Amino acid sequence: MVNWTQMHDCYGDVDRVPALLEQVELEDKAEVWEELGHRLVLEHDLVFPAGFAALPRLMRLASRSAPARGLAGTILRRAAGHHGCDDLLADCSDEISEFRTLLDQHLQSRPVDYLAAFLDSLAAMEEYHWSAVLGDFTDDFHHLACPDCAVEVTIAIGDHGRYSAIRDWHLGDVDRRDLRPASPEKLSGTGRWMYETAVRDGHEALADGIAHLFGKAECPRCASVFDIADEYASADRPVLR
Known part of the structure; x- marks a missing residue:
């Protein structure tokens, strides 16, 4: 049972969220949700804290709202951040598991908010890093350090191509190598x-972008080949609690 007297929201209130x-x-009103x-x-x-306290009720409502x-x-x-609410998350592990199943069913309906639901599913799996950084691969550029020579390598996975390159601010991406x-x-x-x-x-x-993200890139400077996802995770990993 949540003790709402200790669960403040962003305004410091403890009674408005419940x-x-x-x-x-009772009624699905847009202004109340806002x-x-x-x-x-x-x-x-x-x-x-009120957000994590509300999570079980929100996930139970998710099937119809x-x-x-x-x-x-x-x-x-946002569960990977510094929030001090680990106990609240642990208490709703069953609801999170059910929510993950619900999200998977939602994904199979091919909704307009597919990517958002996809990222939510990753968070429900505690894959907070990928939930935070994965894009739709239409215009994705990532700047990673080569693990061997430390030069900054631009990784493009999107409509502009799928390549590694050295970015020159006058010439653009030069010395491109196919991923x-x-x-x-x-x-x-x-x-x-x-x-x-x-x-x-x-x-x-999305699937093709993921295959490239978990593939390999060649450094244009030293020609070493490295796993993109490993360096991507290391460079962009969010700060965990």
Whole structure:
């Protein structure tokens, strides 16, 4: 049982969030959801204790409410941060497991918010890094340090191409080398789940981007070949609690 007297929202209130939750359970009003979202989550990945306290109720509502599903996913994506609410997350592990199943069913319906639900699913799997950094591969550029010579390598995976290069601010990306996508049968773990889910749901561009993300790149400076995902994870990993 949540002790709401200790669960403040972004305004320091302890009674408004439970009142709003009661309202949305009775009637799915957009203005109530808007206030609830503002009170639970601020920009810059900050979630207040009331957000994690509300999570079980939000996930139970998610099967019949798109705003509940979206808000629950937004909170989960920020669970890697410094929030001091580990006990609240542990207490709703069953709800998170059910929420993950619900999200998977939602993904199979090929919704317009597919990528958001995909990222929420990764958060529900505690894959907070990929949930935080994965894009849609339409215009994705990542700047990674070569693990051998330390030069900054630009990795492009998107409509502009799939290559590694050295970025020159006057000439653009020079000395391009084609990326080497991973073979689907050699993918494992989270990479395999991401790829197979995107393929299952008919998102070929996302699946192709994931195959390249978990593939290899050649450094244009020293010609060493490295795993993109390993360096990507190391460079962009969010600060964990």
